[in-house]
Amino acid sequence: MNFPFYIARRYLFSKKSTHVINIISGISVVGVAVATMALVVTLSVFNGFHDLVASLLTSFDPQIEIVPTKGKTAPADDPILTKIRNLPQVDVATESVEDQAMAIYKGRQAMIKVKGVEDNFSELSHINDILYGDGEFSLHAANLQFGVVGIRLADNLGMTADWDGQLKIYAPKREGQLDLMNPTEGFVEDSVISPGVVFSVKQARYDRDYVLTSIAFARNLFGQQGMLSQLEIRLKPGSDLDAVKAEMQKIAGSKYRVLDRMEQQADTFKIMKIEKFIAYIFLTFILAVACFNIIGSLSMLIIDKKNDVVTLRNMGASDKQIVRIFLFEGRMISAIGAILGILVGLLLCWLQQVYGLVSLGRSSGSFIVDAYPVSVHPEDIIIIFITVLAVGFASVWYPVRYFAKRLIQ
Structure with a gap:
């Protein structure tokens, strides 16, 4: 003792x-x-x-996001991205184009982020779980382009879930010089209509700033034909996230960064x-x-x-x-x-x-x-x-x- x-x-x-x-x-x-x-x-x-x-x-961010290390966009048909898409653990992959723009609705205006996504975005995320309104999640129909607006942005612009009229969106042209005598010529103008719903992530950076629309609309607005800002991926159930992420990063090399949900919100x-x-x-x-x-x-x-x-x-x-x-x-x-x-x-x-x-x-x-x-x-x-x-x-x-x-x- x-x-x-x-x-x-x-x-x-x-x-x-x-x-x-x-x-x-x-x-x-x-x-x-x-x-x-x-x-x-x-x-x-x-x-x-x-x-x-x-x-x-988890309702909005993808399980894995692949973004270029240099610049804002990368070619959508990059063989590296194609190889990553074809990995057996990948369940859903969707391209996305995202950038800043200005929105005007009935005399009210706000700086926004337009996020253009593919039609399978609802399979990638839980967007349907955070929608409010009588409509449904839809990005386009025939020649009509829809915009699903964050609930706080809708409130700032005086919108309801089923807002009427058009939401006009302006983005600066990527080429040419701005003519101060006619400044409107320096912007690309397009518009979206309401699908009858708004989303609420309950995070200010999304609910206050984001408009979800089709990737074709975003590419046309920002002059990014054939490009993407990020490749968003959901893995098959039971996949080892860390192992798959490491494998993707090995394929991507120094050209792309492979981010999980925590790294996407690192700050x-x-x-x-x-x-x-x-x-x-x-x-x-x-x-x-x-x-x-x-x-x-x-x-x-x-x-x-x-x-x-x-x-x-x-x-x-x-x-x-x-x-x-x-x-x-x-x-x-x-x-x-x-x-x-x-x-x-x-x-x-x-x-x-x-x-x-x-x-x-x-x-x-x-x-x-x-x-x-x-x-x-x-x-x-x-x-x-x-x-x-x-x-x-x-x-x-x-x-x-x-x-x-x-x-x-």
Whole structure:
């Protein structure tokens, strides 16, 4: 049996001659537990928002997107893209042309992004799940070109789901010089009509800016005949995404980039990770402050056990073993606080998931969810536990050695 650990355990759970030491020890455990609980809950809330955003993007973004590394477009008949399309794991592949334009509807105007897609776009994405209105998803019919507008863009332009008239779209010509005497000649003008629906991804960058239309319309508008901005792909069920992506990147070489959903929204998720990391750092500082209570508890315990230290030395205990007794005492307080904090934090997360105890305040009902989303990731729990132990152990190491050596002398 580890002698210092055995003595430290007895000191921790036995009554002290001065009752206030027990109280301070309890406060130390509670302080560490509260800081640990805050870490668990806060990081789980960040995970909840991360997972929520990721789930929303699946309705619009492709599973895999292939984009040129240089320039905005690439030839649609590029042999590299053809080889990627023909991979056995590919279920659906659709070409897309996307660029900025200006839209005008009944005197209102807005800068938009026109995304031209092929007719199989509904097979690639979950666009039908996010449509609102009495119509259906359609890009063209005979000579008519339809435009499916984001719900916030429709609101900005004064549209309904079944808006009447034409949405005029203007894009600058790719060739020639702008004649300032007749600036309208420098733009390509075309128009789309409503299929009776709008879409709502519940992401501002889509709902506020995007108009979905046929790829033929977009190519004509932007002068990109035979070109594509990206090749969007959905894999067959059961395919290994990482393995297929690596194979596609090997085929694409340096000419194209192969992006999964997370990489397509790299900026959004990078910001969320930074916010989560900053929250982790701040809460770790709070944890370090809470660990100062352990120092106070241990210093009083060392004074209280002065006679015991003399007895232990007479029984043959070395100075190193005596120091380790109080080090183990501080470590056990940290470990108990960490375990209690994690358990309470997990309980609170479960209650939030099931009952939504903490709502989004007066704004609830205006967002996708009414209560703060929570998602517990096992790796976060492991990191939190290691962090608490490391901070707790580091905070007591020098003070315990200092006070214990003074007592031993």
